Structures are given as C-alpha cells and as structure tokens.
Amino acid sequence: MRLRVTIAVATITAAAGLLAPGLGARQAAISEIEFDALMKELRLTLGDVEQHIDSRYWPETADDGDRLAAMFEQVQAFWDARDVEEAAKLAAAGITASGALSLAASRNELDGTREALSEIRGTCGPCHQSYREETDDGYRIKPR
C-alpha cells in the first residue's frame, strides 16, 4: 500500500515535470505509467476548461489550451514511438484543437471555444475504443 502511494506520487511528479517545459519540442516518449498519469491530468484539465469557458475566463482558457497542446504532444510522441499511426493522428487532432481553443479564447469567442472543446473531446472516444481495455481494477493499454 505504502509502495503504491510512493509510486503514484513519483508518477505525478514525473508527469508534472514532463508537462512543464519544452512546449513545442518533440520529447522522448513517456512510459506507460506516465501515460496513465497524463490521461488523468487530461481529464482534469478538460473540467477546468469547461468552467473557465462558462465563467468567460478567457486568459485562463487560453492557458488551458496551451497546457492541453503540450499534453497531446506527449500523447502523440508515445504512440509515434510505438508506431501506432491512428492513435498518433488522434493526438495530433488534439494538438490542433487545443491551439484553436487558445486562439478563440484570446479573441473572447464563446462559440469558438466551445467548438474547440468539443473537438478536443472528440479525440478521447475513438482512441479509447481502439486502444484502451477495461480490467478488474481500471483500464490499460490494449495489448496488440
């Protein structure tokens, strides 16, 4: 139990470190444990985006878009390293939509931000459908 907590903390720290710097730079692919932490961070950030849009907090929404783009870059690098082209393409669509979110937010465009958010959300389902598998205690990457 204690070991689990330690691993979880180490993972989050590692993921946070990976997400912070190097926007735009192609980084080395992350591990499966880091990928899981990244997914959880992705889900949390989408919740932030929704609240920020609803509150018309445009600078915060633009920041969310930048953070999401950096996360999707990690996702893309992960699948690129595994030669899973379809998954990498979905991640690339996430990068594009995250850029659109930041742009629309910087222009205070309500509809534009909502549209970009729904495009970002549109990447989750197809990838999970094809590459995620449910287990007794959660989910894992579908073995190929």
Ligand code: HEC
């Ligand atoms: C390119 C593929 C891909 C994309 C895009 C993707 N995911 Fe995932 N996601 C996975 C895989 C594979 C897993 C299973 C492995 C794991 O849990 O680490 C997963 C697991 C998760 C998990 C942890 C398990 C769970 O369901 O509780 C969350 C949360 C999650 N994804 C959220 C998201 C959200 C939100 C989006 C869209 C904004 C998204 N993911 C987009 C591939 C992807």
